[in-house]
Amino acid sequence: MDTAGAAANTTPVGPCARIPAGQSDFVREILDRVGDKWTLLVIATLQHGVRRYSDLQNTVPGISQRMLTLTLRQLVQDGLITRTAYAEVPPRVEYALTPLGISLLDIVGSLIDWASTHHDEIRDHRTRFGQATTKPTS
Amino acid sequence: MDTAGAAANTTPVGPCARIPAGQSDFVREILDRVGDKWTLLVIATLQHGVRRYSDLQNTVPGISQRMLTLTLRQLVQDGLITRTAYAEVPPRVEYALTPLGISLLDIVGSLIDWASTHHDEIRDHRTRFGQATTKPTS
DNA sequence: CTGGATCCTTGGAGATACTG
DNA sequence: CAGTATCTCCAAGGATCCAG
Numbered sequence: 001m002d003t004a005g006a007a008a009n010t011t012p013v014g015p016c017a018r019i020p021a022g023q024s025d026f027v028r029e030i031l032d033r034v035g036d037k038w039t040l041l042v043i044a045t046l047q048h049g050v051r052r053y054s055d056l057q058n059t060v061p062g063i064s065q066r067m068l069t070l071t072l073r074q075l076v077q078d079g080l081i082t083r084t085a086y087a088e089v090p091p092r093v094e095y096a097l098t099p100l101g102i103s104l105l106d107i108v109g110s111l112i113d114w115a116s117t118h119h120d121e122i123r124d125h126r127t128r129f130g131q132a133t134t135k136p137t138s
Numbered sequence: 139m140d141t142a143g144a145a146a147n148t149t150p151v152g153p154c155a156r157i158p159a160g161q162s163d164f165v166r167e168i169l170d171r172v173g174d175k176w177t178l179l180v181i182a183t184l185q186h187g188v189r190r191y192s193d194l195q196n197t198v199p200g201i202s203q204r205m206l207t208l209t210l211r212q213l214v215q216d217g218l219i220t221r222t223a224y225a226e227v228p229p230r231v232e233y234a235l236t237p238l239g240i241s242l243l244d245i246v247g248s249l250i251d252w253a254s255t256h257h258d259e260i261r262d263h264r265t266r267f268g269q270a271t272t273k274p275t276s
Numbered sequence: 277c278t279g280g281a282t283c284c285t286t287g288g289a290g291a292t293a294c295t296g
Numbered sequence: 297c298a299g300t301a302t303c304t305c306c307a308a309g310g311a312t313c314c315a316g
Binding site: 018019020026027028029030031032034035036037040043044047077078079080100103104105107108109110111112114115116118119121122124125126 | 156157158164165166167168169170172173174175178181182185215216217218238241242243245246247248249250252253254256257259260262263264
């Protein structure tokens, strides 16, 4: 790595990385949902196929009924998953990813790739975080 | 849309979208940081170039000193931004994205693209969220 | 100007109990 | 089985004051 860190960001980023600072409201909506602890885990479970309520509760170990219900409802509301309720006498409800949810999953995959790649780098910085402050050789 | 939503996810996702359900710990670390309300806004401001503390406080309107300081410290700690402190008598501190931070910004750009594309779709689902429950023609 | 330290409030998350 | 309703609790976030 060169010294481009602080100095060279006069040439900041690529063409698609521009974040409209004022318009990032709905972007944060998405990130809030994806960044939510349980949402990602539920989606991760759902990518394996159709799952029932109790299946999800088993697969995502730490989740409470409340959080599972809320998370699922939110995802359904956003059109990322579907909820299919069978009016049987042992009630059965199945959840599955919609195409929209799958496409989001695909995007998140890129982020996961990035996280995997730079995970060590970040942890490295985090351990010796004192040297991040640049002394401008005054 | 066809009925592929709930039924067809036996063929779930693309090749890169696999989320290792147990390993998503550090992925969530990253998402927590990126998904944080202020982090994204600070990064968005920083993409324009070097900024001072007070600049950031002005550009990100709602942020408090506390949150700005904490967010910046976290980002520095993760190696996403650099902190340059000039030991002058009106103290001056400049923050800038590191190459690592820029690369993250690039990835986030993809997510922003996705959000922009499917924003309407999500809002549409959100308004008439009652019909998301599939009736299996019992 | 750039923060550190402190108090205080609020909403989100867990646990529990109950219903269709 | 699949939720809903209610309570409590804690920690994130804002406001304020103080310091280098």
